[in-house]
Amino acid sequence: MDKGAVKSLMKISRTSDILIIGQHLTSRTEAVRDYLLDRSRSVSIIGLGSAFIDKKENRLFYYENGVLQKERVFKHTFLKKIKVRPFLFSITFFIYFIDIVRSLLAFKKRFDIVIGISHFPGLLGVLLKFTGVCKKCVYYAIDYYAPLKEAGIFDRALTKLEAWIDKVTVLRSDEVWDISERIPEGRRRFSNISKAIYADKQHIVPLGYAPSFFRDKGINKVDRYSIVFAGVIMRNQGLELILEALPELIKVMPKINIKIIGTGPFLPRFKEMVKDKCFESYFRFYGFVESVEEMLDIIASSAVGVSLWDDRGDRIPNAHYGDPGKTKLYSVSGLPVVVGDLTLYSRTLTDTQAGIAIKYDPKEFISALSSILLDDKSYSKYKANAVITANEHCNAEKIFSNVLN
16 A cells, blocks of 8 residues: 555455445456455345346345355346436436345345445445445445536436535545546546545545456467457447548558447447448457456457547546546456557556557557557567556456455
């Protein structure tokens, strides 16, 4: 822990009963779980499904002495038809709340610590402490959303709601784990919350992955001209830039191909854009890959990961404040990364020569990929540095040891 850092109050032992509430299959929840399994008596998990995938289901897990004792799935097939629209979107979260209550009733126990990962679970943690279900609550803030001038009425209202939830949760939680040092800056700028108010309970807890995620495929086992994108498929997250740059990339790298892992509201439109430009043969769409092993194998078999956001004009993407999961996922998979220069982790990748940070510009994108891929010695260097950087900066065991001991 850094000199002068706030000492954590979250002491865990083999007699501790822990509850984790967070989104299922997004790495954050699983990383906390994996760290705690052999360090506590029991770990209970309420895993919420993503509102952006068709498979709408929430899951309950109960581990005792590191062994899974109970698992339950709450399926909501009718929610497949619900898109990200104001009223219908709120129905999804109401169903999630009901499933959380059902999970708590199924656990039939009280907890020493509840860790709420993101806004909604963090607020639930505060409520559970207030009602006596848990003794202490931790708010793990993994996102901060700045208001966007061009956003619609619903998006602006949602951003304000998230800011309000964040403020209440910060003030009422026993500890606040911010995933990056920029989140307090966002609170001060947009919510008028000074860090001094909660500095005595705040920690910086970057995104990390469990050791089981780490991969290091040899150069002869990867597709040297395959670039991969993994994450929620939304506008302004680099896919449009890839498509714009592709004609020039094909000229210098005829074997280039793009793997897309994930689903989201922009996926149907993006597939149309690919078809309109007659580039279907260069893309492979995997959709949502539930198997972690399968997903990691697809990524690790690729040559370069792409992690970009359109920050032109007045846009302040969420990635500016957070610690984007896909960027570090590429690193732990042994891949060099072409990353937007707006993230804090981009500085680490640049300093360690494990990736190249760029502006949201097709020429810079083409130049970065060429620098990494076209020379064998250069690619070997970037790939070797990616493995070293991941072990140093992305290991959840090292990260959580500072706040859970």
